Amino acid sequence: xxxxxxxxxxxxxxxxxxxxxxxxxxxxxxxxxxxxxxxxxxxxxxxxxxxxxxxxxxxxxxxxxxxxxxxxxxxxxxxxxxxxxxxxxxxxxxxxxxxxxxxxxxxxxxxxxxxxxxxxxxxxxxxxxxxxxxxxxxxxxxxxxxxxxxxx
Numbered sequence: 001x002x003x004x005x006x007x008x009x010x011x012x013x014x015x016x017x018x019x020x021x022x023x024x025x026x027x028x029x030x031x032x033x034x035x036x037x038x039x040x041x042x043x044x045x046x047x048x049x050x051x052x053x054x055x056x057x058x059x060x061x062x063x064x065x066x067x068x069x070x071x072x073x074x075x076x077x078x079x080x081x082x083x084x085x086x087x088x089x090x091x092x093x094x095x096x097x098x099x100x101x102x103x104x105x106x107x108x109x110x111x112x113x114x115x116x117x118x119x120x121x122x123x124x125x126x127x128x129x130x131x132x133x134x135x136x137x138x139x140x141x142x143x144x145x146x147x148x149x150x151x152x
Contacts, residue, residue, distance in 0.1 A: 007075040017071045024065030025136070029129045031058040032100055039107055039114055039122035049108050079143045089135040096128040 007013040031054045038048050073080045080086045099121055106112045 004074040004077070007071050014072075014075065017068050017075070020064055021068035021072060024061045024063075024068060025133070027061035028058055028065055029133065031055070031061070032096065032125060032129055035100070035103060035108070036122040036125045039103060039118055041114075041119075048114075049111070052104070052108055076143075076146060078145045078148045080139065082145045083139060083143050085135050085138050085142045089132055089139070092128055092132045092135060096125060096132060099125045099128060 007017055031051070034054065035048070035051045037043070038046060038051060073086075103118060103121055103125065107114060107118055112118070
């Protein structure tokens, strides 16, 4: 049995993979939200640089989400690679990381004053992460091809 078939058809493969993906996304998004909400003024007495103490967990959760996401893609490659929502999700993820990098570099590392520009970026970040989650959920319902055998 191939790995993709195991993920797709075994009793544990898909449920375990999707569970790890959800947990990885939860920590990844949660840590980004913590920074975004702090930039927006929530918990103003909390030094913003303390959020970086969670960055190692954020990167571990990113790796978990990435590996489990690749496993989900391997389970149904035709479903994912023929769906424009998959590509939209990838673009949104790249965009969210760029915005997060800007906020980290300017607000956290350079200790810049939190201006309206950075608050707008924080709102954009929240919107991007919410859109990523929604796009991920839509992937389960927006496909036109499930398996490569559907081509025939």
